[in-house]
Amino acid sequence: MSTVADKLAKKSTRKSGGKQVRLRLVYVDFWSAVKLAFLGAIAFAVVTMVSFFLVYMVLQATGVISQVDEILGSFTDGAFSLSETVGLPQVMAFAAVVSILNLIVFTVLGAVVAGIYNLAVKVTGGLLVGFTSN
Structure with missing residues (x-):
């Protein structure tokens, strides 16, 4: 019984100077894959938290949040204030929720x-x- 992998192994007829080894990956350990995915998700969660913080700080420093607050205040006659709703604790809490959901997914x-x-x-x-x- 010949498989596609066997045919590909036989196709390579060129000789190289070094020793060649061909291995076939036929099984991925389930728990190892879960642990590796979890570690990658933790790294992505840290990147998400830092990026949310940096974007908020840049928007705060450039005054974009205050300008949007003024525009929304003119539309709502001061009933809604963006700067009270969107503060650093709220942004970081949202980032934490997004990070935890990404970690699980x-x-x-x-x-x-x-x-x-x-x-x-x-x-x-x-x-x-x-x-x-080589």
Whole structure:
């Protein structure tokens, strides 16, 4: 029984100077994929928190929030104040909620992708990876 990966391995006829090793990835450990996805999600959550903080500070320093507050005040006759509604604690709380949701979603997606790959390996034969030493 010949698979696509075996045919690709036989196709390479060129000789190289170094030693070549071809390995086939036929299984991804589920918990390792979940842990790696979780660590990546934590890094993305930190980036999200820092970027929300920096964007808010830039908008605050340039006066964009106060200008939008004046425009909204003219439309609502002073009934709504953006600067009271959107402060640094509110922005950071929103960033924390977004970060936690992203953490959950990315961790679950990592688990789903590992499961789908492990199922797809049964049909495709796995991913063929070649290594050479020079």
